[in-house]
Each structure stands twice: as structure tokens, then as C-alpha cells.
Amino acid sequence: MSSPPGGRAARARHADEEVRYQAVAEMDPGRAEDRTVLLERLADPSWRVRAAVAERLGSAAQPLPVVGALIAALQSQEGIGAREAAGEALARVGSPALPALMTRLEDRSPDLRQAVASVIGRIGDRRAAAPLSALLADEDPNVRVAAAEALARVGGPAAAAALHRAVETRDPALRLAVVEALASLRSWPPGLPPSALMADSTLRRAAYRLLGSCDDPAAGPLVAAGVAEPGRTAREAALVAAGQQRSRRRPADLEPLASALRTRAAADPTLADTCASALASDDDAVAAGALAALGWIGGARHVRAILRLAEDDRHRATVEEVLASLPRGDAVRTALAESVTGLGPAARITALAELARLGSAEALESLSREAADAMALANAEAAAALRKLGLPRPVAGAPAAERAGAAAAAVVPAPPPPLSDGEFEALREVIHGHSGLWFRDDMRYLVERRLGPRVQALGLAGFADYRRYLAGDPGREAELDEASELLTTNETYLFREPLQLGAFQREVLPVIARELAARRQLRVLSAGCSTGEEAWTVAALVRESGLFEGWDVEVIGVDLSRRCLAQARAGAYGDGAFRSPEAEPLRRWFKLRGGRWVVDDDLRRTVRFVRDNLLAPRALAAVSTLDVVFCRNVMIYFDADARRRMLHRLRERMRPGAWLLLGHSESLLNLTADFSLVHLRDDLVYRKPRLAAAEEDA
Numbered sequence: 302m303s304s305p306p307g308g309r310a311a312r313a314r315h316a317d318e319e320v321r322y323q324a325v326a327e328m329d330p331g332r333a334e335d336r337t338v339l340l341e342r343l344a345d346p347s348w349r350v351r352a353a354v355a356e357r358l359g360s361a362a363q364p365l366p367v368v369g370a371l372i373a374a375l376q377s378q379e380g381i382g383a384r385e386a387a388g389e390a391l392a393r394v395g396s397p398a399l400p401a402l403m404t405r406l407e408d409r410s411p412d413l414r415q416a417v418a419s420v421i422g423r424i425g426d427r428r429a430a431a432p433l434s435a436l437l438a439d440e441d442p443n444v445r446v447a448a449a450e451a452l453a454r455v456g457g458p459a460a461a462a463a464l465h466r467a468v469e470t471r472d473p474a475l476r477l478a479v480v481e482a483l484a485s486l487r488s489w490p491p492g493l494p495p496s497a498l499m500a501d502s503t504l505r506r507a508a509y510r511l512l513g514s515c516d517d518p519a520a521g522p523l524v525a526a527g528v529a530e531p532g533r534t535a536r537e538a539a540l541v542a543a544g545q546q547r548s549r550r551r552p553a554d555l556e557p558l559a560s561a562l563r564t565r566a567a568a569d570p571t572l573a574d575t576c577a578s579a580l581a582s583d584d585d586a587v588a589a590g591a592l593a594a595l596g597w598i599g600g601a602r603h604v605r606a607i608l609r610l611a612e613d614d615r616h617r618a619t620v621e622e623v624l625a626s627l628p629r630g631d632a633v634r635t636a637l638a639e640s641v642t643g644l645g646p647a648a649r650i651t652a653l654a655e656l657a658r659l660g661s662a663e664a665l666e667s668l669s670r671e672a673a674d675a676m677a678l679a680n681a682e683a684a685a686a687l688r689k690l691g692l693p694r695p696v697a698g699a700p701a702a703e704r705a706g707a708a709a710a711a712v713v714p715a716p717p718p719p720l721s722d723g724e725f726e727a728l729r730e731v732i733h734g735h736s737g738l739w740f741r742d743d744m745r746y747l748v749e750r751r752l753g754p755r756v757q758a759l760g761l762a763g764f765a766d767y768r769r770y771l772a773g774d775p776g777r778e779a780e781l782d783e784a785s786e787l788l789t790t791n792e793t794y795l796f797r798e799p800l801q802l803g804a805f806q807r808e809v810l811p812v813i814a815r816e817l818a819a820r821r822q823l824r825v826l827s828a829g830c831s832t833g834e835e836a837w838t839v840a841a842l843v844r845e846s847g848l849f850e851g852w853d854v855e856v857i858g859v860d861l862s863r864r865c866l867a868q869a870r871a872g873a874y875g876d877g878a879f880r881s882p883e884a885e886p887l888r889r890w891f892k893l894r895g896g897r898w899v900v901d902d903d904l905r906r907t908v909r910f911v912r913d914n915l916l917a918p919r920a921l922a923a924v925s926t927l928d929v930v931f932c933r934n935v936m937i938y939f940d941a942d943a944r945r946r947m948l949h950r951l952r953e954r955m956r957p958g959a960w961l962l963l964g965h966s967e968s969l970l971n972l973t974a975d976f977s978l979v980h981l982r983d984d985l986v987y988r989k990p991r992l993a994a995a996e997e998d999a
């Protein structure tokens with residue numbers, strides 16, 4: 302875009318958001334005149350511009366001149382956006398702003414005291430623990446709660462001690478905030494009997510979260526007691542705590558919890574069934590806790606229920622681990638073998654992979670057969686399962702059971718070298734830098750399990766060498782791609798999330814057809830398209846609507862994974878791709894060839910697949926301005942920063958008024974206010990705001 306006339310200050314007030322953004326990004330907060338404009342733009346209507354302003358003001362080499370004005374702006378009457386941007390800038394200034402902020406903790410305005418306490422919490426400087434502790438006794442209830450939240454962020458022994466003292470307060474809102482804060486600090490108040498918190502039903506969930514997060518050996522039996530509670534609310538909260546304990550701690554440290562649960566299960570044979578039924582909970586954390594509990598007490602009887610959860614991307618890795626932890630006996634082996642039929646494709650592949658790990662030649666043979674198809678066609682899950690077993694390609698000549706048996710013995714990986722906390726942190730930074738994937742602390746075992754075979758395949762001594770390889774070896778780019786592929790989940794199928802696609806077909810497409818009638822061009826992006834099913838589904842829906850005859854229509858599928866894209870381009874699928882009942886009518890766009898459903902040439906002309914990293918600064922450069930973006934089940938693997946970066950990039954590539962459709966468990970809450978929420982009859986979607994009519998015409 303060529304720069305419009307006028308100085309930077311004029312451009313910073315221009316009607317076009319992009320012009321304002323560029324102008325603000327160039328400003329120097331060290332110069333008084335730029336500083337004045339930046340402080341004024343804290344109230345800019347665009348989130349993106351406000352974020353750039355906060356970044357500029359927060360990065361001043363001499364921050365003190367801006368601190369006073371930013372503190373004043375925490376009470377800005379121009380809206381919450383301006384107040385948040387001021388808070389963000391102060392948090393970026395960090396400790397140098399602390400002395401000025403602390404003097405305002407006794408301000409007469411409770412709103413300011415509350416805002417200042419929050420900013421101090423975000424700065425996270427332990428010197429603030431004492432004044433924040435004093436604020437726990439503030440006369441205003443919101444200030445007291447803000448102080449507890451800030452102490453959780455500041456951390457350290459002084460903050461924990463202040464929270465311990467406050468735990469028995471009579472103010473219920475503060476008590477809840479204190480227990481939540483202690484849960485973040487993983488600190489149980491010394492000497493406090495658990496019953497003191499468990500007796501209060503409003504606190505019980507938070508109290509179990511505290512138990513789930515603390516390393517006290519006494520926590521295990523208390524959590525086990527909670528899992529056995531007759532009341533559902535308490536039981537589910539305890540299951541969440543069990544899941545937290547499992548994901549945070551080393552297996553050896555979990556023994557008190559595991560054995561307490563086993564003892565209770567021995568006394569009460571219905572306990573395992575109760576946990577198995579909690580696997581179906583809508584609350585992910587409860588289901589994850591139930592999985593953990595079954596890993597400790599479950600047996601062959603629950604293998605099928607456990608496997609069923611492998612159909613959900615978010616639980617697949619835990620299912621694999623829980624299956625691996627079940628007693629290695631014939632009963633489990635038989636239950637796995639029986640489960641291979643009658644479950645969804647992802648669960649079936651998980652069962653086959655576990656059987657192969659247990660040395661079953663037949664299972665390895667089945668996996669190899671499906672993955673061999675995948676080389677030319679599509680069964681990404683079988684191929685991925687083989688890769689996780691350390692086999693880059695199917696066992697050659699798979700049909701001979703003896704050969705497969707020998708291969709199974711050869712490939713069942715030796716236990717992967719343990720991944721230490723330090724190596725995990727370093728490795729996840731490298732992966733995050735490359736692909737945006739972010740692994741929480743509790744996902745260390747997943748990373749260890751999935752990358753362990755690569756460490757072995759490359760002949761490296763351990764994960765520390767692997768990280769060095771990723772940092773310096775000439776083959777690093779290829780290996781970073783390989784590692785990212787192993788760590789991503791590529792689960793997808795035709796007509797996934799039918800409610801949303803129905804809403805798209807009935808409510809969105811007619812609006813688009815009306816609004817773009819003059820242009821007669823439609824560009825749709827399937828971001829993170831995996832093996833292509835989403836792109837083909839959308840293309841078929843557009844065609845079937847009959848609204849775009851004679852238009853220039855293109856659906857573009859983008860993904861990081863070369864393997865997935867090869868399968869997407871092949872456009873050939875097994876029956877598993879049609880697992881959603883709503884996908885059945887789509888068979889008319891496919892022809893059955895050699896046992897695979899191969900996409901029709903007519904539909905093929907509408908769809909193009911491009912390899913790209915959605916987080917690269919110039920991502921989607923090869924894609925023209927977009928009218929619709931499907932970005933479903935991709936952000937769930939990113940941290941907040943990567944989500945914002947990707948959304949920002951997508952937004953840049955969208956025309957004003959373009960539509961954004963996310964996966965059913967995803968939203969833009971707390972990420973960006975730069976899209977407007979649209980309530981359709983059956984779904985919630987987003988749109989990039991339209992410009993004023995005059996600007997849109999320009």
C-alpha cells in the first residue's frame with residue numbers, strides 16, 4: 302500500500318485501520334510528540350492498533366515519562382479497550398513501573414486500586430507481595446479478589462504465606478479466589494485439614510483443583526476419596542484433580558494416588574464402572590480424569606470404553622498412554638483384539654497399534670496394509686501409528702505373518718530415553734518457533750513418546766542431542782517438519798461438524814451469493830486442511846447450493862504436513878472418511894476405484910492444495926483475498942500468542958465482511974476483538990468487520 306499523504310500523526314488518525322497501524326508501529330515513544338499521539342491512540346477502535354500502541358509505549362527505552370499517563374489511562378472513560386491497552390503497556394514496561402504503581406494501591410478509587418493490583422500481578426515482581434498482601438484486607442470486595450489473583454501471579458513464599466493466612470476468611474468471593482490462587486501456586490496451607498475446604502460446596506471444585514495441583518503426598522489419598530464420593534459434583538471435581546495429578550507428575554510420584562484408588566476399587570467393584578461412565582462426560586477435564594483413574598484401576602473390561610475416547614483428538618495421546626499402562630495380560634490383549642471391529646477408525650487404529658506394540662504380528666500386518674494404501678491414497682492414521690512405532694514405512698511384503706512377526710519384534714521400540722524437564726522446555730521452544738505448536742507442561746510424556754523413536758532412528762544418545770540436531774544440523778529444517786508432523790494430530794473426515802456445515806450451506810452461502818454478485822468470485826480457505834476432507838466437503842457444498850454457477854470459485858486447502866497434502870491431492874479415501882452420516886450424500890462426488898473413493902474430476906477443478914505454515918510471517922502469500930476461512934481444530938494445538946499471530950495473518954488475507962468459521966471447541970474469546978460474532982440459527986461464526994460503505998467502494 303502506498304503511504305497516504307500527511308505526517309505520522311495524521312496517518313495515526315486515518316480512517317483506514319491499516320494506515321493507522323503502520324503509522325503507530327513506526328512511532329518512537331522517546332519523542333514527546335509521538336508519545337502524545339500514542340497515548341491518544343490507546344482508545345483506537347481496532348484491537349490490532351491498540352496492541353501496537355501498547356507494544357510501542359511498553360518498549361520505551363526511558364519508560365518513566367509514560368508511566369504516569371498510562372496509570373491515569375487505567376481509568377479511561379473511553380472504554381474497556383483503552384484501559385486494557387494501558388494495562389498491557391504497563392505490564393510491558395515491567396518492574397520500572399512498579400514504584401509508581403505501588404503508590405496508587407491506596408488511591409481513593411477502588412476501580413483504580415483494582416486495575417493497579419491486576420497490572421502489578423502481570424508484572425510478577427515479588428517485591429510487590431507485601432503491598433498486595435495488605436490489599437487482601439481492602440474495604441472493597443473486588444479489590445480484595447484482584448489482590449488474591451495478583452498474588453497468585455507474583456508467587457513466591459511471601460505471596461503464598463499471605464494467601465495461607467487469608468484462606469479462612471469469611472468473605473466467600475475472596476475465599477474462592479484465595480483457593481484458586483493457591484491452586485496456581487500449588488501450595489496447600491500447612492496444617493489446614495482438607496475437610497475445612499471440602500465441606501463448603503461452593504469451594505469444592507477449587508479445592509480439588511488445589512489438591513490436583515499440589516505435590517503434597519497427602520493429596521493422592523484425598524483425591525482417591527473424592528473419586529469414590531457418591532455425589533456427582535464432588536466426584537467429577539476429584540476426577541479433574543486425578544487428571545491433573547497424572548499429567549503433572551512422574552509415574553513414581555503418583556503411586557500413593559494409584560494405590561489408594563486400587564484399594565477403593567477392590568472394596569467397591571462399581572468404582573471402575575462409575576469412572577468408565579465419566580469417560581462420556583462433556584467436560585474434557587472430567588473425561589481426562591476418568592481416563593487417568595481407569596489407567597490405575599481399570600482392566601480388560603473397560604478397554605473398549607477407553608478406546609472409544611481415541612476418536613476425540615484431544616484424548617488420543619492419553620488413551621495411548623493409558624492402554625500402555627494396563628496390565629500386560631491375555632485379558633487386555635483379547636479385549637483389544639475384540640475392539641478392533643465395531644469402533645470408529647481412529648479407535649480401531651489405536652487398538653491395532655497397541656496390539657502391535659504388544660507383539661501381535663496380525664495387528665502389525667493390518668496396520669501395514671492400511672498404511673501401504675496410505676502411501677498412494679489415504680489412511681493417515683495408520684501411517685501415523687506406524688511412524689509412532691518407529692517405522693517410517695509399512696513393513697515390506699506385509700502379508701506373510703511370520704515376516705511381520707519378526708518385524709514387530711524388531712520395531713517394538715525400547716523404552717524411549719527419558720526427557721528431562723530442562724530438555725523438554727528447550728525442545729518445545731524449538732518446535733514452537735517452527736510451527737507454533739505449544740506443549741503444556743503436562744504434555745511432556747506425549748512429546749517424549751512421539752519423538753523418542755526419532756531420537757533412536759537418528760542414532761542419537763538422547764533428547765539433548767536431538768535438540769542440538771534441530772538447532773544446528775544441516776538436515777534441521779526437514780527434521781523440524783518431521784517432528785512437527787509427528788506431534789500434530791491430523792484427524793479429519795468428510796462433513797465433520799455437520800451443524801456448522803449445515804448453517805454454512807443454508808445461512809452463509811446465500812448471503813455471500815448476494816453480497817458478491819457483482820464480483821462473481823469466491824475464495825474459500827481450509828486452513829489446516831490435513832488430508833483434505835474439509836476442502837472437498839466445502840467445495841461440494843458450494844457446488845450443490847447452485848448459487849455460484851458460472852462464478853470463479855476456488856477452495857484452497859493449506860497445511861504444514863507434506864504427507865497430509867499428498868493424500869489430500871490424491872483425493873482418495875476409505876469408508877472411514879464417510880463416518881459422519883451427513884457425509885453419505887457426498888459419495889456422489891466420488892467414484893469407487895480399487896476399493897477407494899476417488900474424488901470426481903469435476904470437483905477437483907475447484908480445489909487446490911498449498912503447503913504453508915500458517916504462522917510464518919508471510920503465510921498465505923500465494924492465496925488471493927479470502928471470502929471465507931475455515932480454521933477448525935488447528936488453534937487447539939497453539940498457545941495464545943501463536944493463535945493471535947495466526948488470526949492476525951488470516952485477517953490480513955480476508956476481505957472486509959469475510960467469514961471465519963472455527964471448530965466447535967474453539968472461540969476468539971480473550972484472543973482478539975477484531976472479528977464480529979454472528980449468531981446463526983444453528984451456530985456461531987465470525988466476520989471481519991466491514992468498512993464504511995464509502996471506503997469499501999474505494
Ligand SMILES: C[S@@+](CC[C@H](N)C(=O)[O-])C[C@H]1O[C@@H](n2cnc3c(N)ncnc32)[C@H](O)[C@@H]1O
Binds near residue numbers: 737830
Ligand atoms: C486436526 S487437523 C484439522 C483438520 C480439519 N481442519 C478438521 O477440522 O477436520 C489439524 C491440522 O493443522 C495442521 N497444522 C498445525 N499447525 C500448522 C501450521 N503452523 N501451519 C499449517 N498447518 C498446521 C496439522 O498439520 C493438521 O493437519
